[in-house]
Amino acid sequence: MAARGxxxxxxxxxxxxxxxxxxxxSKIVIDLKDLTRQSKRASDQINAIKTLEYREDDxxxxxxxxxxxxxxxxxxxxxxxxxxxxxxxxxxxxxxxxIALRAATEGGDRGGVLSRExxxxxxxETISADSPSNRNPKLHxxxxxxxxxxLQLHSDVAYRLPKQKxxxxxxxxxxxxxxxxxxxxxxxxxxxDPEPDEAGGHGKYRALASALIPIPKDSAGLAxxxxxxxxxxxxxxxxxxxxxxxxGTKRDGTCRLRFEGEEEVGKExxxxxxxxxxxxDRR
Numbered sequence: 001m002a003a004r005g006x007x008x009x010x011x012x013x014x015x016x017x018x019x020x021x022x023x024x025x026s027k028i029v030i031d032l033k034d035l036t037r038q039s040k041r042a043s044d045q046i047n048a049i050k051t052l053e054y055r056e057d058d059x060x061x062x063x064x065x066x067x068x069x070x071x072x073x074x075x076x077x078x079x080x081x082x083x084x085x086x087x088x089x090x091x092x093x094x095x096x097x098x099i100a101l102r103a104a105t106e107g108g109d110r111g112g113v114l115s116r117e118x119x120x121x122x123x124x125e126t127i128s129a130d131s132p133s134n135r136n137p138k139l140h141x142x143x144x145x146x147x148x149x150x151l152q153l154h155s156d157v158a159y160r161l162p163k164q165k166x167x168x169x170x171x172x173x174x175x176x177x178x179x180x181x182x183x184x185x186x187x188x189x190x191x192x193d194p195e196p197d198e199a200g201g202h203g204k205y206r207a208l209a210s211a212l213i214p215i216p217k218d219s220a221g222l223a224x225x226x227x228x229x230x231x232x233x234x235x236x237x238x239x240x241x242x243x244x245x246x247x248g249t250k251r252d253g254t255c256r257l258r259f260e261g262e263e264e265v266g267k268e269x270x271x272x273x274x275x276x277x278x279x280x281d282r283r
Contacts, residue, residue, distance in 0.1 A: 024098045028091055035087045042080040049073045053181035067153075071179050074150045151176050151189060156215040158232065158241050158277055159191050159207055171232055171241035173215065180206065195239050219273035224249035233257055234275040241277070244269075 052070045151157065155176050161169040178190030186208060193203040213232070216222060225231060229246040233255065248256035253273040258266070 021098060021101050024094050024101070028094050028098065031087055031091045031094065035084065035091065038080065038084045038087060042077065042084060045073055045077045045080060049077065049181070067178055070181065071150075071153060074179065078150060150187070151179070151209070151212065151214060153177065153179065156217075157189075157191060158213040158215060158234075159205060160211045161205075171213075173234060173239040173241070174205070177204070182208070186210075193239070213277050213279070215277065216274040219253050222253065222273050224253065224273075225255065225276065225278075230279070231255075231257070232277045232279040233259070233271045235259065236269065236271065243279075244271075244276075246276070249273075 049070065052066060052073070055066070153176055157174055157176060158171045159174040160171050163169040172193060172195075174191035174193055176189050177192045180188035180190060182188045189207055189209065189212065191205050191207055191212070193205075195202070197203055225246045227246055227248060231244055231246055232241045233244045234241050243260040244257040245260070246255055247258050247268060250256065250270070254270050255273055255276045257269050257271055257276070259269055262269075
């Protein structure tokens with residue numbers, strides 16, 4: 001009688017494990033169907049974007065309404081890609097758990113609890129290590145926004161003017177007034193110089209995303225640069241950016257800089273943090 005104990009029969013444990021595996025597989029099938037539908041929606045959005053981009057190439061500038069439509073399509077596509085990534089992550093997680101359950105059942109740990117926890121922990125560590133912010137620290141808010149993100153209309157940017165003979169092109173502050181299509185660093189924008197020229201007009205330029213650096217809206221939350229960091233900063237009372245070296249940071253986040261080529265030797269200049277940009281490899 002004592003040999004019976006209070007443990008459930010092995011057959012009951014096998015049945016419970018099988019039920020859990022079946023439940024996981026059903027959820028994976030549902031996720032895959034949702035993922036297929038989401039991929040179809042993303043494909044339709046890409047085709048709509050290409051249609052507008054081809055129209056711009058054939059007919060010239062798009063109308064304001066078409067530009068607004070194109071901007072919305074870019075935003076929708078970005079959200080669709082994020083949703084698709086979340087769905088794929090869910091499928092992978094459930095698939096890993098299913099594999100762990102099956103291995104545990106066949107190996108004697110029929111409940112699969114320990115194996116499931118180990119696999120889940122390992123998968124979370126892998127996802128964290130492979131996240132965009134860990135692969136590329138520049139994506140943190142400690143610096144400027146990522147250069148290949150979709151810029152919004154009316155956002156401020158630093159634009160590099162075309163190089164002149166024997167001299168590097170200057171960086172000036174501009175405002176995005178049009179989104180002309182393209183992908184990643186090849187995405188094209190129309191930007192406008194807010195400062196009037198000699199004739200009283202405002203210069204307009206077409207530029208690739210790779211020739212633009214987003215300017216944050218405010219300095220809140222921006223981490224300080226380390227001393228010695230080479231940056232691009234807007235010189236006070238101008239709309240032109242110059243190379244500078246960070247020599248310190250004040251408590252309010254203001255950067256203390258030494259601008260390259262300053263006439264006064266050793267002169268320190270204070271610049272608002274949001275107007276001090278990480279130029280990265282754009283030397």
